[in-house]
Amino acid sequence: DIQMTQSPSMLSASVGDRVTITCRASQYVSGWLAWYQQKPGKAPKLLIYKGSVLEGGVPSRFSGSASGTEFTLTISSLQPDDYATYYCQHYNVYPWAFGEGTKVEIK
Amino acid sequence: QVQLMESGGGVVQPGRSLRLSCGASGFIFSNYGMHWVRQAPGKGLEWVAVISYDGTNEYYADSVRGRFTISRDNSKNTLYLQMNTLTVEDTAVYSCAKDYHFYGSSGLLQYWGQGTLVTVSS
Numbered sequence A: 001d002i003q004m005t006q007s008p009s010m011l012s013a014s015v016g017d018r019v020t021i022t023c024r025a026s027q028y029v030s031g032w033l034a035w036y037q038q039k040p041g042k043a044p045k046l047l048i049y050k051g052s053v054l055e056g057g058v059p060s061r062f063s064g065s066a067s068g069t070e071f072t073l074t075i076s077s078l079q080p081d082d083y084a085t086y087y088c089q090h091y092n093v094y095p096w097a098f099g100e101g102t103k104v105e106i107k
Numbered sequence B: 001q002v003q004l005m006e007s008g009g010g011v012v013q014p015g016r017s018l019r020l021s022c023g024a025s026g027f028i029f030s031n032y033g034m035h036w037v038r039q040a041p042g043k044g045l046e047w048v049a050v051i052s053y054d055g056t057n058e059y060y061a062d063s064v065r066g067r068f069t070i071s072r073d074n075s076k077n078t079l080y081l082q083m084n085t086l087t088v089e090d091t092a093v094y095s096c097a098k099d100y101h102f103y104g105s106s107g108l109l110q111y112w113g114q115g116t117l118v119t120v121s122s
Helices: none
Strands: A004-007 A010-013 A019-025 A033-038 A045-049 A062-067 A070-075 A085-090 A102-106 B003-007 B010-012 B018-025 B032-039 B045-051 B058-060 B068-073 B078-083 B092-102 B109-112 B116-120
Touching: A004 A085, A010 A019, A019 A033, A019 A085, A019 A102, A033 A062, A045 A062, A045 B109, A070 A085, A085 B045, B003 B092, B018 B032, B018 B092, B018 B116, B032 B068, B032 B078, B032 B109, B045 B068, B045 B078, B045 B092, B058 B068, B078 B092
Parallel strands: A010 A102, B010 B116
Antiparallel strands: A004 A019, A019 A070, A033 A045, A033 A085, A062 A070, A085 A102, B003 B018, B018 B078, B032 B045, B032 B092, B045 B058, B068 B078, B092 B109, B092 B116
């Protein structure tokens, strides 16, 4: 099975900061990587799929990139609405797996 | 808009069973694979099971295979999760999710419900 390792587990940042979250797959996943945002008590929301494709309605300050088995989620200018936990997920082959999550907190 | 509403959670003793339901609206339910995902208190997300759009194929996480059964009733726009032989490790919020792809079970989860809490405790 493919494991996803996400880092950091938590980060503190200020409004306007550039934020980067990394996710590494234990095997090549052919770019089939998604990022989700989850706020407390809410359902996760799909942000990015296929490594870098923005889901409809997601602000352009969110972007994704890939290099081999390493994937990056970048928030170019952190906004108050972005404080949340972010998860990566591969959907290359069953069983699909999530990273452990990165909690973005207010600095 | 797409709405997914889970129900059926509660407190159950170890070894007992529980059946969850997920009512869907806002899309053609019978055209999409559907998933269950769970989140233990304070923990991350764990994919649990998927069923194809027509109910002919099912896949499970190793942690639940043989104990959980996913099913669907396309005439009622409803997804189910039958959970047997529950253990304390099954305590979690269980959410249903719609697959992104038409007629697909790709594993990409486009919309999620808010979830229903299952607590396994003696």
